[in-house]
Amino acid sequence: xxxxxxxxxxxxxxxxxxxxxxxxxxxxxxxxxxxxxxxxxxxxxxxxxxxxxxxxxxxxxxxxxxxxxxxxxxxxxxxxxxxxxxxxxxxxxxxxxxxxxxxxxxxxxxxxxxxxxxxxxxxxxxxxxxxxxxxxxxxxxxxxxxxxxxxxxxxxxxxxxxxxxxxxxxxxxxxxxxxxxxxxxxxxxxxxxxxxxxxxxxxxxxxxxxxxxxxxxxxxxxxxxxxxxxxxxxxxxxxxxxxxxxxxxxxxxxxxxxxxxxxxxxxxxxxxxxxxxxxxxxxxx
Amino acid sequence: xxxxxxxxxxxxxxxxxxxxxxxxxxxxxxxxxxxxxxxxxxxxxxxxxxxxxxxxxxxxxxxxxxxxxxxxxxxxxxxxxxxxxxxxxxxxxxxxxxxxxxxxxxxxxxxxxxxxxxxxxxxxxxxxxxxxxxxxxxxxxxxxxxxxxxxxxxxxxxxxxxxxxxxxxxxxxxxxxxxxxxxxxxxxxxxxxxxxxxxxxxxxxxxxxxxxxxxxxxxxxxxxxxxxxxxxxxxxxxxxxxxxxxxxxxxxxxxxxxxxxxxxxxxxxxxxxxxxxxxxxxxxxxxxxxxxxxxxxxxxxxxxxxxxxxxxxxxxxxxxxxxxxxxxxxxxxxxxxxxxxxxxxxxxxxxxxxxxxxxxxxxxxxxxxxxxxxxxxxxxxxxxx
Numbered sequence: 001x002x003x004x005x006x007x008x009x010x011x012x013x014x015x016x017x018x019x020x021x022x023x024x025x026x027x028x029x030x031x032x033x034x035x036x037x038x039x040x041x042x043x044x045x046x047x048x049x050x051x052x053x054x055x056x057x058x059x060x061x062x063x064x065x066x067x068x069x070x071x072x073x074x075x076x077x078x079x080x081x082x083x084x085x086x087x088x089x090x091x092x093x094x095x096x097x098x099x100x101x102x103x104x105x106x107x108x109x110x111x112x113x114x115x116x117x118x119x120x121x122x123x124x125x126x127x128x129x130x131x132x133x134x135x136x137x138x139x140x141x142x143x144x145x146x147x148x149x150x151x152x153x154x155x156x157x158x159x160x161x162x163x164x165x166x167x168x169x170x171x172x173x174x175x176x177x178x179x180x181x182x183x184x185x186x187x188x189x190x191x192x193x194x195x196x197x198x199x200x201x202x203x204x205x206x207x208x209x210x211x212x213x214x215x216x217x218x219x220x221x222x223x224x225x226x227x228x229x230x231x232x233x234x235x236x237x238x239x240x241x242x243x244x245x246x247x248x249x250x251x252x253x254x255x256x257x258x259x260x261x262x263x264x265x266x267x268x269x270x271x272x273x274x275x276x277x278x279x280x281x282x283x284x285x
Numbered sequence: 286x287x288x289x290x291x292x293x294x295x296x297x298x299x300x301x302x303x304x305x306x307x308x309x310x311x312x313x314x315x316x317x318x319x320x321x322x323x324x325x326x327x328x329x330x331x332x333x334x335x336x337x338x339x340x341x342x343x344x345x346x347x348x349x350x351x352x353x354x355x356x357x358x359x360x361x362x363x364x365x366x367x368x369x370x371x372x373x374x375x376x377x378x379x380x381x382x383x384x385x386x387x388x389x390x391x392x393x394x395x396x397x398x399x400x401x402x403x404x405x406x407x408x409x410x411x412x413x414x415x416x417x418x419x420x421x422x423x424x425x426x427x428x429x430x431x432x433x434x435x436x437x438x439x440x441x442x443x444x445x446x447x448x449x450x451x452x453x454x455x456x457x458x459x460x461x462x463x464x465x466x467x468x469x470x471x472x473x474x475x476x477x478x479x480x481x482x483x484x485x486x487x488x489x490x491x492x493x494x495x496x497x498x499x500x501x502x503x504x505x506x507x508x509x510x511x512x513x514x515x516x517x518x519x520x521x522x523x524x525x526x527x528x529x530x531x532x533x534x535x536x537x538x539x540x541x542x543x544x545x546x547x548x549x550x551x552x553x554x555x556x557x558x559x560x561x562x563x564x565x566x567x568x569x570x571x572x573x574x575x576x577x578x579x580x581x582x583x584x585x586x587x588x589x590x591x592x593x594x595x596x597x598x599x600x601x602x603x604x605x606x607x608x609x610x611x612x613x614x615x616x617x618x619x620x621x622x623x624x625x626x627x628x629x630x631x632x633x634x635x636x637x638x639x640x641x642x643x644x645x646x647x648x649x650x651x652x653x654x655x656x657x658x659x660x661x662x663x664x665x666x667x668x669x670x
Contacts, residue, residue: 086567094564111572114578115575142663
């Protein structure tokens, strides 16, 4: 087992969202409410999954927490500090790893240190983080040479090296094949347990949500709000075939079926899209 | 004799032999055409006449090719047979040098100097870089070039389909190149300095303007109309204006070239910057990036492919502007040499200067390609050039 610096230290921070609303405007000026008075509290070190119909605004919520967009109304707090803009304390990993293609794996993982001007002091950590995500031999590879799983590992290391208090995962495993995905789920869990970072995971995969999270938040059709919250009281490591697991899975599926039926919605950019709860694997931003 | 399989063997002996023979056969044919066929055009005069017969470059070049290529090929063949295994096996270049030195040290007592000579020859190419694949790849091209010269010789000097004084044969043109070398070298150097100063100024201005226009919406609001209105004006149209503005013809020439480069460089830099994938910027922001990092470490590198497109277009525009400016306004350089030679109906010199431009410009282009390949290494496999 590789030990990275500050592993084990309690790094996570609580996250509070109170009545957050976000309204976009379509091309003709009609307001499109995406989030409607959504409230959510995540305690420090908790791993919470957000599950909901495609296009319901989960990614918008993550962007608000990351500080990339400002809410139309409402407040968001990390610990005791309000969120006013993007910051290194809230890391974000997309479904598309979005590695900088002009940098090697090492360069990508270093990026956060360079951006904050602490590379000189913390250069030694880069190797440790590469070991942490199992990319030791690939320091000088360029992103186009990596497989999907490896690229996503690099993206994780890039976010983790900043010691984020909250890690936002926007379907990070969505584009991986089933086998790699299960492997990466364990990987993410291992990182989460080692670092006790607060994690917020958006996913379309109910198995993934049940397998990984402390708590699952089911979201409603747009405008997005919390439909219900389910505590996952299964012991870790979890067995995907245990009766408790299957029961939870069935329960979530049922609530989603209850909420979902095929319909056409207009996205914020004016494009119509078909939305059902069974659509998977594509972003909903 | 214990002969290790040469690396060229994989490609087959036949193609290797053909690669060596193709330029040789072409050179024999070209030489035969040049020496044996009767001249249709008037025999050498002017520049060509001033050169002693042994300095006539065209037949000399062909003869050199005839002798050099088989010699190289023979030595190469011998090298494959005697190459000591120790040298072949040594992997880093430094280790190969050491192995080669050791072999020579051990075998010098044999006094088989031919063998040693061959090893030295092989070492020359083998230690630095394996030239065999390169030679095999480019031999047909070399043969093609020789054939083209032969055809040129045929339609001018030999058959007189293209007549003097406008179409001198390769012999005359190459002779002019050799005989008037001092002035040609001076002109080329002047053109090179003028081109590079103008190009450098244009690239710097283009990059700065491109980044500003691509990143800042205020700069875009004011910059785009200026770019759209003044950019498409051909730089050559401004020659009379620029010449009256400045008495320093070098500076006005450089400014014109810079202007010609500025437009495509700015246009493509700004479009590259403005089209950075938003997710790269988002990720960088969540990594704690400030504005400087976003511009210079995210937007600029991701815009580089587009920037290089602008640099290529700019280089083409710079060549054009250089020659026109030197012909019309700036009294020096290859452009002036060309128009001055044409004015005196010395077309051998005209062709000589064009030949120099061909080499000059294509070399600069190739250099830019090399720089691009080095800088955009990360794109390999992503985009086919």
